[in-house]
Amino acid sequence: MGPNLDTCGELLRPLRALMGLKQVALQKGQFNVDGAPYAAAGLLTELVHRGECRASELAHYRIVDASVVSRQLGQLEQAGLITRRPDPADRRVSLLRATPEGERTVARQERRKAKWLSDALADWDDESVRDLARLLGAAMTDIRRHYEDQTATSDSAIKEGTR
CATH class of the missing domain: 1.20.5 (Single alpha-helices involved in coiled-coils or other helix-helix interfaces)
Incomplete structure (x- = not known):
């Protein structure tokens, strides 16, 4: 049956607040990533966690248009954080992988975010x-x-x- 609409409405309030806090943190540079714009850094993080894959898979998983992913991948490639290679199953398509520097960048960022959350949730x-x-x-x-x-x-x- 699932929860009723009022209960889900209660969930919307903290979710909106959480998204608003994310925007404030972004504006203040709290979650900047070395060498990559924030949106592209989210894609890099996804690639590190998912492993080698196609751009279309990343777009599908991030629920964004392929053109958005394409632009962000260009930024990440230019920064030396990802590499491309032809997909052996379909050479018209590239397989993407984070470089060792891309993996280190994500690890540093994840550590900063975890520290920030640890400080914010100190009473938990x-x-x-x-x-x-x-x-x-x-x-x-x-x-x-x-x-x-x-x-x-x-x-x-x-x-x-x-x-």
Whole structure:
């Protein structure tokens, strides 16, 4: 059955506040990444965690247009943080991988963010932080799945209408 609308409305408030805090941190340079714009750094982090993959996979996972990913990948490549190689299965497509410097950059940034969170959540214990991480992870998995299901249904309806 799922939660009612009022309960989900209660969830929206802290999510909006969290997103607003992220924007403030970005504006103040709190989460700047050495050698890469913030948005491109998010893509670099995704690539480090996912491993070698195609740009289309990154765009799909980040839920952004391929043109956005293409521009950001160009910035990361120019900064020496990623490399490209032809995909052996389809040489028209490139496989992307973080360079060792890209991996070090992400590790430094993840450490800074973890330190920032540790300071901000100084009154929390490890178990509470783990519970929050587990719940947020589960919620994001379900939200992503729902989004992808809706997108697939919508895409299917559009294709059916063009026949």
